[in-house]
Amino acid sequence: MTSQNKNSVGNFFEDFSLNQKIDHATPRTITHGDVALYTALYGTRFALHSSNEFAKNLALRESPIDDFLLFNIAFGKTVPDISLNALANLGYADCKFLKLVYPGDTIKSTSHVIGLKENSNGETGVVYVNSICTNQNNEVVLDFKRWVMVKKKNKGSLDTKTTLPELPNELSKVDIQEIALSYNFDLNNFNHTDSGSTASFEDFTVGEKIDHIDGMTVEESEHMLATKLYQNTAKVHFNHYYEKEGRFGKRIVYGGHVISLVRSLSFNGLANAFKIVGINGGSHAAPCFAGKTVFSWSEIIDVLDINENIGAIRIKTNGIGDAPASDFQDKNEDGKFNQNVLLSLDYWALIPKKK
Amino acid sequence: MTSQNKNSVGNFFEDFSLNQKIDHATPRTITHGDVALYTALYGTRFALHSSNEFAKNLALRESPIDDFLLFNIAFGKTVPDISLNALANLGYADCKFLKLVYPGDTIKSTSHVIGLKENSNGETGVVYVNSICTNQNNEVVLDFKRWVMVKKKNKGSLDTKTTLPELPNELSKVDIQEIALSYNFDLNNFNHTDSGSTASFEDFTVGEKIDHIDGMTVEESEHMLATKLYQNTAKVHFNHYYEKEGRFGKRIVYGGHVISLVRSLSFNGLANAFKIVGINGGSHAAPCFAGKTVFSWSEIIDVLDINENIGAIRIKTNGIGDAPASDFQDKNEDGKFNQNVLLSLDYWALIPKKK
């Protein structure tokens, strides 16, 4: 007697409907243990997340958790329902970091299906979701949209209407301003020795490119530890038995692992970009595999004055596999990414002004 | 001048005597750091151990630690004295989880030798121990029996009488009932969305088999990190220099690592089997090595009504190496395990009833 409906094979394209709301399982209390693992996985050095004393100097009670630790855990919750049968994470948009999360807080995620588009091959479709992550006080801490290509259960065309959501190419500056001010950071005691950089808002110029120099090699066990820490269940990251016969002949590194790695590497040049407030968009230009060494570079693509102490900079950071980032690899003339580009992420970060 | 008695090569069969009591070294405070590592190692998603809020809804003060995190740490304490010279962990029996352990609690283990049997080859013997794990208040949190095949210091037969302990094939239902009630879980607010499953006690039928579908590949560094976290010192897990010349030509994965992995995989189908109360028995049918992908399936082998809100189900979960579990691999007709079976574990877990 085989149980038919207790285990889950995940949702297929046909299982989604427009405006569907999905409350995801497994709420998660984030702890100092997660923070330590995050440091061990990425070697991250941003002082706000490394030192309670640094955080207290900014008028916080202690170090909040890293923005991408939050993002990856919130994202992981959505995987069993949204992307277990995904062939590709196609993109992110409209991602807002709305509240700080501290060790001890418990988060959960809910997704709303905001768009559906069947592909002409009759084998896959694109599912657009808006995922909202809340803390134990029901405050929204993170709000983002993503779209994934999901397999169909049954091949052949469906009688569905395509509904494409409105996806802004970028967050509005009004939103960035509002979010930035909501944190009530006091930057009067922002310590540039502790932070590791003297560069202030005024030192950054639109168009400026920064080579983050350092590279880190990804190991199988590291990306799997990370992805399991995020309780992300996507099979392609963990199952060598299947993946050795799969598309690439090996396990694929979770895209969020590359994001975290690239953010950590960006410290060497952007140490004072201390708080991410929003992600305009992101592309996983190529899959990453264990054995690759990841480098990164950034370009300042916009700036925004927040108040007398704080500015925001819009940054594009590219992750580069198995090549130094000193060539600032990006899209080629044909509009396709250079073959070494793994990731291109476009986001807003806060940075102190000169005193 | 070489020190003769400060280091330890562990106990050999001749070193054990019936009724001997061994207080094991290195008490261990379990922390949120251990919990985070456990999540990273196994990707476990049982809500009780993931979310303080979920635990509070069950009338607990916060998330207790995972049952097998406790088991593996308690077991690890016994290794330097009991099984450093073991050739095989032959079995477990009569394992009772008697109290919840919370981050901040400190545990230690004590073993009593309850049986001894010299093997006819004159080279090994079987040592049976009852290991008891207590917390900082001297409350017993875990009580289990295991037996291991241990090398003799000197070959040849001893003048010992064989004493075999009474080892129940299964825990009594009275014991399960008593333990289950002792936790005082309040399941009125058990949230089936958060837990990840709507299946309740009434939905499970004796004989029902569940394929847990997912598989995870084991890496050398992951099983070693786990086994070191448990302060388990058994050499075969860590020492490639010796093991490359050993029985298998490589390091052997600690059996408790496989147990934890299989329990974590069983979430996909048994998400509501939220608390293990006892283990009837277990067999490591075959050694596990790094590189293997572990799958699992379960069979419901008994059910027990606890009270108006809670039921218990007796589960046999098999861990399968390098093959999907959809064939429900178990013992063959000859009574030997199918070659892909790594583990067969027989245990009782609590599960909410329908409201």
Added chain:
Amino acid sequence: MTSQNKNSVGNFFEDFSLNQKIDHATPRTITHGDVALYTALYGTRFALHSSNEFAKNLALRESPIDDFLLFNIAFGKTVPDISLNALANLGYADCKFLKLVYPGDTIKSTSHVIGLKENSNGETGVVYVNSICTNQNNEVVLDFKRWVMVKKKNKGSLDTKTTLPELPNELSKVDIQEIALSYNFDLNNFNHTDSGSTASFEDFTVGEKIDHIDGMTVEESEHMLATKLYQNTAKVHFNHYYEKEGRFGKRIVYGGHVISLVRSLSFNGLANAFKIVGINGGSHAAPCFAGKTVFSWSEIIDVLDINENIGAIRIKTNGIGDAPASDFQDKNEDGKFNQNVLLSLDYWALIPKKK
């Protein structure tokens, strides 16, 4: 437009000046998460750091962090400024552990350049620094000297005067005594069952050698996780893309990882050497690489009576790669280390006296 001075390529020999003071970036709050990772990385079993109850019995409020976890984090802070362009860590001296550090404490490091010596090849120089690590109350917790061979930016000789610092071959016994007493350990309740050894101060004899028996194999991901946990940014540990073309054709294991591994292995024989108070000196005799199995042995080279309850022993512990330590490998007759020696560390540890 490429940014010129926001990223850092580290300091070269020409960038250092005598008496220069460098406040290092990224203060670090050490947590239970770090402690758990340290246990998982090294399997360490010293009871003082494993059990709050054991620590309370010594009149401490809870378990302080392991001495080498502190050392490695404090050291890591200095790397971006001192040794990013180092070709070799030449040595340590005069290292004093002055105060206990507890989970929740925040540390930072400052270095003073105490010596400079240009090498005759005109390509490198030796930089001597005194690094001081303080906690959030500005108390010095660790004070040590080290010297590294650093690349020059421009080849050719400089017009610098060589200044060599005074580096004691060993810590003074007066210092050891003073530090030992400053901790106010109460050893009346030191539990020799919990600690894992009955050996007391009186049982150790100068000249005595102990084979620590056990060996542990190093994996790429483990040494990288450790080194990232310490926020140590030295490139040779992380970057396979460069190192595959480098001196050894592979990544080099951070020396502090070997120190921690060897200290953990020394538990089997030195379980009661519960607190390191100072390091007289240390040499990384040969580089360590992933895949090597590390063994270790120790020699008692001096003893010091502290008070009626406490003694100190001066220990030389050697780490041995890919060979059992039972041959007590050390320097050969030619004064060079045996080829299997990875590390030779000379330090003082406290140990209880007989009651």
